[in-house]
Amino acid sequence: MAKKRKLKKKKLLKFVITVIIILLGISFLTDVKINNVVVKGNILYSDYEIIEKAGLSNYPSSLKTFSTSIRKKLLKDSYIKKVKVQRKGLKKVIIDVDENLPLFYYLPAEKTILTDKTEVDDNFPVPTVINYVPDKIYEMLLNEIADLNYDIVKRISEIKYDPNEVDDERFLFTMNDGNYVYLTLERFDKVDKYLEIIKSFDNKKGILYLDSGEYFEVKG
Secondary structure, three states: OHHHHHHHHHHHHHHHHHHHHHHHHHHHHHHOEOOEEEEEOOOOOOHHHHHHHOOOOOOOEOOOOOHHHHHHHHHOOOOEEEEEEEEEOOOEEEEEEEEOOEEEEEOOOOEEEEOOOOEEOOOOOOOEEOOOOOHHHHHHHHHHHHOOOHHHHOOEEEEEEOOOOOOOOEEEEEEOOOOEEEEEHHHHHHHHHHHHHHHOOOOOOEEEEOOOOOEEEEOO
8 A cells, every 4th residue: 555655646746747847848938039030022111110010029929929920910011912921940930021012103093003003192202104094005004014123113203105106105214313214015124224224325314215226315
């Protein structure tokens, strides 16, 4: 009987120790904070703004913060289209965002147009389309601008629909640096090389014709 009591006491002691270890482990894990957040793909928002919108700015508990909850918080923002969240260990989170970028301000509608074609009232440093564009051409314009390098988009001040007798898909860009660029929807991608082209003309001011060939008319 004495041996059985000793065995029971030993089992009870092991059980108590195991419970204590588990509770200490849970307490430790609950106290571990997310303190390393890497943000990728963001253009419109800063890293800090993304971290704040994701609810991670106050170093929340790693154990209580789920990737799905981070993703849902970010997708509530109309300027964020897609989010991928990865966990690296307990303390590191990688957030890869695909933003719904503002492309241009469409003056006839007095709205800013986003990549997904949504119209919003917010103002951004984007080009202004200053005149009416026919519906079919407008759709193509939106798609073409969405495919441009966004750094180039931000260098455009105004966009004018400027058809001629040769091409009804012709536009005139007024650049922030004072230059003008003529191009057609078919040749829109050429403006991605704008900086390289201008450098080849010693950064002189004038009109760059990308609608037919590639030549530069110096002004002044």
